[in-house]
Amino acid sequence: MEEKKVILSAKDVEVRFRVRENYLTAIRGVSLDIYDGETFAIVGESGSGKSVFTKTFTGMIDSNGAITGGSIMFEGKDLTKLTTDKDWEGIRGAKISTIFQDPMTSLNPIRTIGSQISEVIEKHQGIPHEEAKAQAIELMEKVGIKDAANRFDEYPFQYSGGMRQRIVIAIALSCHPKILICDEPTTALDVTIQAQIIKLIKDLQKELKFTTIYITHDLGVVANVADRVGVMYAGQIIEYGTAEDVFYNPQHPYTWALLSSLPQLGVKGEDLYFITGTPPSLFNKIQGDAFAPRNPHALKIDFIKEPPMFKVSDTHYAKTWLLDPRAPKLDKPEAIQDLHGKIKRMTDKGGAFHVE
Amino acid sequence: MSNDREVILSVKHVDVSFDNGGKKRFRAVKDATFDIYRGETFALVGESGSGKTTLGRAILRINELSNGEIDFKGKRISGKISKEEDTNVIRSIQMIFQDPAASLNERATIEYCVSEGLYNFHLYKDEADRIAKVDKALEDVGLLPEHKSRYPHEFSGGQRQRVGIARAMIMEPEFIVADEPISALDVSIRAQVLNLMNKLKEEKGLTYLFIAHDLSVVRFIADRIAVIHLGRIVEIADSEELFAHPLHPYTVSLLSAVPMPDPQIEKNRKLVVYDNSKRDLSGPKPVLQEITPGHFVFANDREMAEYREKLKKMDEEKKNLTNQ
Structure with missing residues (x-):
């Protein structure tokens, strides 16, 4: 990207849902800038809030939910202030469009x-x-x-x-949108068709010059499409950076875990790495790092205090105490060390994975 | 593939066709022939509508064959068989379904869900025996005895799939048809279920027919892979061999669509779209034939010559790579 112009800027967005007598905080303070013309991919497991977060861009949050904090600036307007369908006219479906998972x-x-x-x-x-x-x-x-x-x-x-x-x-x-949100656009499709649809979206983006926000749980798809990647967990973006940053130099243990559990990296006859436990309930207040209970590398502080967003490089940020200067230095899991080298050896001509 | 391995399931020239409202019958599976050896994971890969599930269901005697025969441990299990044999097949061949939320009775406790097979076939001596069996099955899949009294909705997706596996395991099967067992699960949970399936295979000496559309998963779990396209098996090989030396153009296109978790490589990959109409289909009718030991491809003589040429080229590339 030659010149980075911010097209949409979310700041400290918080979304809460009322479920019976309880409140569920689905998005817990997410700040994110989307640049004009880029493809930004949001990854996370179900319930991490990736869909809810992007629904705030088009005012499509279910009626029992509301944006309870923060701002989303788009073309000089704060989208969190829009309430009625009339307010959204000219934005939803026109400037910001969404493609959903199931075309049926x-x-x-x-x-x-x-x-x-x-x-x-x-x-x-x-x-x-x-x-x-x-x-x-x-x-x-x-x-x-x-x-x-x-x-x-x-x-x-x-x-x-x-x-x-x-x-x-x-x-x-x-309607020639400025931003196209693709919410798991290929999950319901076959692999071969998936690849074609992804290519179609890419080609159209090149031709029509819109910005794409991808929501997916498939890291393979992310590697294919994304300029930048944000990893979501329990209603927060816990790491973001360029695709190269996140795949080749991941910092957050959750990103490590997601990458290591990919079957593409599995060695036959050995167990695949897997994440134990389940994501925390968002009905309760979360103390410390939300991933800590499932994190084999968790530090004491992870259970007490929420980590801030640490800067790794100009493009790369991660929300983990491991980046604090006082934290012990940990190596990435074996499976994802030298990821690029591994996959390159696999897909080179004559390698284990034939590529035309 | 050594020939001394025991064939547990043998599919011979199987056709499955469906009535198409008076029109020509629709052939969902065409002349499928393969053997599955005891203790292996055999994957059947294809896109939706390719007939992979139909074939899996034919093995379980749910879909009738319109031609051919399926043998299990040397005995025919397709077509008319005695009631006793039928019961035996149902016990020995179990299925794991795709969507654990849909395949479990949401109004029944886990205890009932898991015991259902035992009830149906009176496979327990007394209550204590049944409960012991349920506990054991739950333990095998990594759940606890106290989960018995809960309902399916109280579990996460991965746990529900474990229950689905437990209810298959309680029948003490020898052969399991797993139809897209992880497609409906979250990424972080898929790995657990794959590990569990591998563990059970080791411990119980199970054989799997693993039906899937996702080749990246299949590469990890399967010993051998059969690729099915429009009801026709177009290629069968050891999984390493299939990934390194795909021959049939459809297999090549499937492989090209497997996403790799590496941005630099992924962004430079070329997508190969398979188009039957653009292929040179001249010459005699193709058949499934062996090109190298254990590697079968659906081809006629002209295509076989092309594939041999292609294999040679791949071998040279491999030499170049190892010399570097």
């Missing part, structure tokens, strides 16, 4: 594919029906639907999963 549930099964795309164009751009249809067909071609004009009047069930996801992408892009 995000499309209306009893309406034609074409009408679902052209409707969005008509509504947001206020242009006549015929023009919207022409634009919709153009978009369908752009996302790789062959013979788009003839398939315009077909229904979602006549499309395969991968094609449906292409349509969802077409709808999301129909």
Whole structure:
């Protein structure tokens, strides 16, 4: 990136949900700048708050939840101050669009594919029906639907999963968004189709120059798409940096654990590394480092005081006491030492993993 | 592959087809032939709709075969068999399902979920014996006896999958069909379940048919891999061999889609899209044939010649790499 312009800036965002008589703090003070034109990937296991966090960008938090602190600045507006659907007009779906995981549930099964795309164009751009249809067909071609004009009047069930996801992408892009949020866009798809959809999003991004925020639990996907990566755990970003920072020089024990448990790095006949226990309940106040109870490297202080965000380099930050100058020096787990060398040896010509 | 290993399950020219509303019957599995050896993990890999689950279910006698035969320990288990043999098959071949939340009865306690098989086949002497068996099964999968009285919703995804495994294990099976057992689980939990499956395999001498679409997982867990595409098995090989020397273009495309956790390498990878219509399909009808010991590929003579050429090239690349 030549010049870094911040397109969206979240500061100390806190989100709470009311569940029966209790409050659950799903996002516990997240600050993050997203740069214009980059691809930022948020990784974490289910319940870490990655979806909830990005839903605050489009005001789509469930009705029992609310942003209880912090600010999200986008084009001079604080998105946390917007409440009614009217406030969100012109932002949600227009400047910030989302692609969801399951293309079957995000499309209306009893309406034609074409009408679902052209409707969005008509509504947001206020242009006549015929023009919207022409634009919709153009978009369908752009996302790789062959013979788009003839398939315009077909229904979602006549499309395969991968094609449906292409349509969802077409709808999301129909208003030329500045930011595209991809919430697990390929989890419901086959590996081969997944790779194609990822490539499609990348190609479109290059052509249309939008910013992409990826939400995924798949570190392989992250390695493929991301310029920068943020790792979320228990409602906080615990480490972020460029993809190279996070994969080649991870600092937080949780990032270590996530990387080490990948089957791609497993040695046959040996146990895979795995994370014991479960994430903490967010109904309770969390003391210290949320990962400490599951962390074999936990220090005493991890149970007492929450670590601050330490700076590793200009691009790389991590929230772990291990980076405190007083902390003992620990080596990364064996499995992820020299990650690049290992994978390079694997995928080089003639290596254990054939690559065309 | 040495020939002295015992074949536990033998699939011979199996076809499974479904009625297609008066139209031509749909052949979901076409002429599948392979042997599974005792004690190995045999993976069946393919995308959705490839027929991998259908084939797994055919082995469990859930789907009827329209052609061919399946033998278990040398005895035919497909088609009509006696009631006694049927019971025996159900006991010896168990299944682990994809989604543990959907495959457990949410209104039943874990104790009931795990005992269900015992109840159905009266496989216990008395109450004390049944409870002892449940405790043992839970212990095997790393759960505690006090979990018995709880309900499935009280468990995390990984624990629920353990219950799913426990209810299969309590039948003391010899062969397990695991249909995408970790696809529905969180990344951090997948590793636990894979380790558990490996541990049980060692301890109980189990044999697995592991059905999956994710090759990165399969590489870690499987001894041998069969790749299935549109109901047709296109390649079978030892898993190391398949990853190092993929021959069939579909296998190559599957491998190219496995994401690697390395940004520099991943960003430079070339995606190979498989397109049947762009292939040269001239020549006689292809069949599954052995190209090197234990490595089978679906090809005709012309393609076999091409694949031999390709293997030669790969060997040279390997030499170059080791010389560096």
